[in-house]
Amino acid sequence: MTTVPFDQLDGFIWMNGQFIKWAEAKVHVLTHSLHYGGAVFEGERAYGGEIFKLTEHSQRLHESARILGYTIPYSVAEIDDACRKLLKLQGFQDAYVRPIAWRGSEQTSVGAQNNRIHCAIAIWQWPSYFDxxxxxxxxxxxxxxxxxxxxxxxxxxxxxxxxxxxxxxxxxxxxxxxxxxxxxxxxxxxxxxxxxxxxxxxxxxxxxxxxxxxxxxxxxxxxxxxxxxxxxxxxxxxxxxxxxxxxxxxxxxxxxxxxxxxxxxxxxxxxxxxxxxxxxxxxxxxxxxxxxxxxxx
CATH class of the missing domain: 3.20.10.10 (D-amino Acid Aminotransferase, subunit A, domain 2)
Incomplete structure (x- = not known):
């Protein structure tokens, strides 16, 4: 696994429908899910330029959000497409894929019904979880x-x-x-x-x-x-x-x-x-x- 801090890696991250430079993928300190643990995420792997069981992971991301009481504003097909395009943009064949969704910073209290739901995808090279x-x-x-x-x-x-x-x-x-x-x-x-x-x-x-x-x-x-x-x-x-x-x-x-x-x-x-x-x-x-x-x- 890389020893470079994750906020200093190169490349791009897909965030709320756009591909942005890695260093610009930021959230506010008062993001609701930072304070109250309401983010949902997936861990996926790409092998030979293809993400294994991608759609199953995207479906589970949606289901995780539903269980927590919110709807991700991007369909399963849109998340699949963004993952594939980002993998190609990053230029990786074998890599780790991390989609994540979270409640934004419009409200910072236990209640967050009016908060925007954000979604992002990051991809980096991660050879083995264990030594x-x-x-x-x-x-x-x-x-x-x-x-x-x-x-x-x-x-x-x-x-x-x-x-x-x-x-x-x-x-x-x-x-x-x-x-x-x-x-x-x-x-x-x-x-x-x-x-x-x-x-x-x-x-x-x-x-x-x-x-x-x-x-x-x-x-x-x-x-x-x-x-x-x-x-x-x-x-x-x-x-x-x-x-x-x-x-x-x-x-x-x-x-x-x-x-x-x-x-x-x-x-x-x-x-x-x-x-x-x-x-x-x-x-x-x-x-x-x-x-x-x-x-x-």
Whole structure:
């Protein structure tokens, strides 16, 4: 990942229907979503000049905003088009794509019915979310202090900025202790997800993953489940208690940023970077590459 501060990168950002210079993409300090956590966003990846499952991400961005009570003033098709044009303008083949929408600064109080809804897209090069040298050795995860909340207390089906506060805190605490990330429980004490990725376990040739009832049912999560089923691997979605980790053989994370990343350790539990994890790492890498049409000779 780049070491240059993000506000100092070169290129362009699409913002409210226009392509503007990167350094000019600014918001006011009294922007409502800065104060009250009401932004919604997506994380996407481009491979070989094409954005993987772009429309699914744009649809989820709209749905996240709807859950938070506002409407993005650009259609799914318009956001798709802007993403594609910006990727070409940036000149990237492989890159990370970040659409975001937020409430503006017309009102700065809890109520914001009259605030303008803004939308922007930024694209930058981001080779790997986790250290590539550690990735296939398996990440070490700590247990997170904070838990995913009851859906009756937070809009857990929305990819909303405010829901990531406890993720940042948990990841920072884990990294301070030498771990790569943290595994979060939910409010019931069941295994939920990592701070920015879904989690899978392997036992007796089957995949086990928590039911996505209080966290995002990730697009990469669903993709990996489909890939596993094509291989004849049974996928079991169920409640998983922390102590069950002692009986699992493999563990891996999934997400647009994380892709498919094996895990070797969660707290006191150890896992092998085994055959199924390696198989799905490769299957996902193959799936995200755009199909190239070869002209007949």
């Amino acid at each position: 590539p040298e550690l990735k296939m050795k398996g990440l070490r995860l700590d247990w997170a202090e904070y838990r995913r909340p009851d859906p009756s207390t937070a809009p857990s089906k929305s990819k909303a900025s405010g829901l990531y506060m406890i993720c940042t805190m948990s990841k920072h605490l884990a990294e301070a202790k030498g771990y790569a990330d943290a595994l979060m429980l939910d409010w019931r004490g069941q295994v939920a997800e990592a701070t920015g990725a879904n989690v899978f376990f392997v036992k007796d040739g089957k995949l086990h993953t928590p039911i996505a009832d209080c966290f995002l049912d990730g697009i990469t999560r669903r993709t990996v489940m489909d890939l596993a089923r094509r291989r004849g691997i049974e996928v079991v979605e169920r409640a998983i208690l922390p102590e069950e980790l002692a009986g699992f053989e493999e563990c891996f994370l999934t997400g647009s940023a994380a892709e498919v990343t094996p895990v070797s350790e969660v707290g006191q539990y150890r896992f092998a970077v085994g055959a199924i994890s390696r198989l799905l790492v490769q299957d996902y890498a193959d799936a995200v590459q755009p199909v190239k049409t070869v002209a007949a000779a």
